[in-house]
Amino acid sequence: xxxxxxxxxxxxxxxxxxxxxxxxxxxxxxxxxxxxxxxxxxxxxxxxxxxxxxxxxxxxxxxxxxxxxxxxxxxxxxxxxxxxxxxxxxxxxxxxxxxxxxxxxxxxxxxxxxxxxxxxxxxxxxxxxxxxxxxxxxxxxxxxxxxxxxxxxxxxxxxxxxxxxxxxxxxxxxxxxxxxxxxxxxxxxxxxxxxxxxxxxxxxxxxxxxxxxx
Amino acid sequence: xxxxxxxxxxxxxxxxxxxxxxxxxxxxxxxxxxxxxxxxxxxxxxxxxxxxxxxxxxxxxxxxxxxxxxxxxxxxxxxxxxxxxxxxxxxxxxxxxxxxxxxxxxxxxxxxx
Amino acid sequence: xxxxxxxxxxxxxxxxxxxxxxxxxxxxxxxxxxxxxxxxxxxxxxxxxxxxxxxxxxxxxxxxxxxxxxxxxxxxxxxxxxxxxxxxxxxxxxxxxxxxxxxxxxx
Numbered sequence: 001x002x003x004x005x006x007x008x009x010x011x012x013x014x015x016x017x018x019x020x021x022x023x024x025x026x027x028x029x030x031x032x033x034x035x036x037x038x039x040x041x042x043x044x045x046x047x048x049x050x051x052x053x054x055x056x057x058x059x060x061x062x063x064x065x066x067x068x069x070x071x072x073x074x075x076x077x078x079x080x081x082x083x084x085x086x087x088x089x090x091x092x093x094x095x096x097x098x099x100x101x102x103x104x105x106x107x108x109x110x111x112x113x114x115x116x117x118x119x120x121x122x123x124x125x126x127x128x129x130x131x132x133x134x135x136x137x138x139x140x141x142x143x144x145x146x147x148x149x150x151x152x153x154x155x156x157x158x159x160x161x162x163x164x165x166x167x168x169x170x171x172x173x174x175x176x177x178x179x180x181x182x183x184x185x186x187x188x189x190x191x192x193x194x195x196x197x198x199x200x201x202x203x204x205x206x207x208x209x210x211x212x213x214x
Numbered sequence: 215x216x217x218x219x220x221x222x223x224x225x226x227x228x229x230x231x232x233x234x235x236x237x238x239x240x241x242x243x244x245x246x247x248x249x250x251x252x253x254x255x256x257x258x259x260x261x262x263x264x265x266x267x268x269x270x271x272x273x274x275x276x277x278x279x280x281x282x283x284x285x286x287x288x289x290x291x292x293x294x295x296x297x298x299x300x301x302x303x304x305x306x307x308x309x310x311x312x313x314x315x316x317x318x319x320x321x322x323x324x325x326x327x
Numbered sequence: 328x329x330x331x332x333x334x335x336x337x338x339x340x341x342x343x344x345x346x347x348x349x350x351x352x353x354x355x356x357x358x359x360x361x362x363x364x365x366x367x368x369x370x371x372x373x374x375x376x377x378x379x380x381x382x383x384x385x386x387x388x389x390x391x392x393x394x395x396x397x398x399x400x401x402x403x404x405x406x407x408x409x410x411x412x413x414x415x416x417x418x419x420x421x422x423x424x425x426x427x428x429x430x431x432x433x434x
Contacts, residue, residue: 013332013334014332014333014334014337014353015330015331015332016331017330017331017345017347017348017349018347019345019346019347020331020343020344020345020347020349021342021343021344021345022339022341022342022343023341023342024339024340024341024342024357025338025339025340025341026337026338026339026340026341027337027338027339028334028336028337028338028353029336030334030335030336030337032334032337036331036345040341055324055327057327070323070324070327072323072327080309082309088321088322088323089321090321090323097309097310098307098313099307099308099309100305100306100307100317101306102287102289102304102306103304105319105320105321105322106305106317106319106321107317107318107319107320107321108316108317109315109316109317110307110313110314110315110316110317111314112312112313112314
């Protein structure tokens, strides 16, 4: 009897009460509020709310997490993780949105993932945007293949750019006919200089930047 | 530099190398290298810093990459883009901020964990 | 008093313990030990050994039940397992397979 009443009140939301301890694996498709303790593994397609009395010692995979209690373990959220004023967490967070409010305490890594191009926190970034439009019309194909060849490219490129402008200008004058056909295979191997001399300096820069992004 | 004055590195300025000082500093331009400041450092939205930073307090509205060590607080505002490891007693990351790296604060956990 | 509800989409594989009432609408596998009452709702599925004070079952339970006070099997419930409790109520329509031990000491 009492049960039915209780159910109508809380029917859509799972609550783990203060005195409750769950250890093991918990999965679900609804919001979960933890006032007690959950240990093990927690997977939800909705929101996890850890209240100030709640303790989660688990690896957590959810859509959203709001932590006002204690979390020890990693949180992987498809949308957001918020540590509120009372939140305490030790572990890594992976989520596109991470909010840490003043007063919260946290130790671990934050990974907001592949940030969309406009928001990359790399200092070189501004250079990329002006460069790209120039590159795309002519040299898109030659420039891209070298990217996978990161190991050698990475080391080579920083040194190369200063040399190239000097090399390309003379090289370009005597040898304009061969490049068009030969250059493309060559480029994939290692030598972007010959194909498109005017864009060269820019191309070199771009490569450096792209690698940093990865 | 007097301690209670605020220095500004303007938008057009690029500094490469080490930057040390005793006053507050606002960076609107670019700094590459290392920054060690006794007081409050603010990186404005136009500012871009690629440096390891030590300061008392750090407010980031712009871009910063490098490791950060602050003795009181680091605030990463919604317009900021930050990559690096942060060590500070208080770290605030606002919604909208982009941050990749680690955070190290003191976390007082219950005894039974 | 905090009221714990395991919602219908929730699946727990492990142990639950606590000092308060627990309502199960979802699925629990493993073990449940409570000092208060357990309610297994119509949508609830429990594959666990249960230790508690009271149990009210309207859903499905597979496992042994030990209650210090009372076990109530409601109509439409399906219970497979042994029940040990000083009071046991089985409603008309309930289906139950297992042993009942009312532990009558004072005879």
